[in-house]
Amino acid sequence: xxxxxxxxxxxxxxxxxxxxxxxxxxxxxxxxxxxxxxxxxxxxxxxxxxxxxxxxxxxxxxxxxxxxxxxxxxxxxxxxxxxxxxxxxxxxxxxxxxxxxxxxxxxxxxxxxx
Numbered sequence: 001x002x003x004x005x006x007x008x009x010x011x012x013x014x015x016x017x018x019x020x021x022x023x024x025x026x027x028x029x030x031x032x033x034x035x036x037x038x039x040x041x042x043x044x045x046x047x048x049x050x051x052x053x054x055x056x057x058x059x060x061x062x063x064x065x066x067x068x069x070x071x072x073x074x075x076x077x078x079x080x081x082x083x084x085x086x087x088x089x090x091x092x093x094x095x096x097x098x099x100x101x102x103x104x105x106x107x108x109x110x111x112x113x114x
Contacts, residue, residue: 049107050081052090052099 029037047061050068057078060069066083079092086108090099103111 049083049101049103049111050088051101052081054078 047059047068053059053068054070056073057070058073058075060071061067062069067080068082069080070078072078077093079090079098081088081090086103088101088103089097090101092098
């Protein structure tokens, strides 16, 4: 009888270790799911006012810095545009400022509403 009870307890332990009762544990969320459901402020930016994008380049947004990166189709950096107060400054791939775009009053008002 003792062997029967011992075998039963060992069998139950093996079944539990095998994950049969794994549904009792709560599902773990990924970091992306936690970020989306958190009450922390989310970074968002409106890049519609960036008018001088190099032809054929891909754009990579960096909303936390208010910056729009430009990359050639093969992925090499090709400069970036960055909002500075009431203007957008465009830089080439070496970091040299090449163009300044002054924002219109409508664009400034739209930024202030965000």
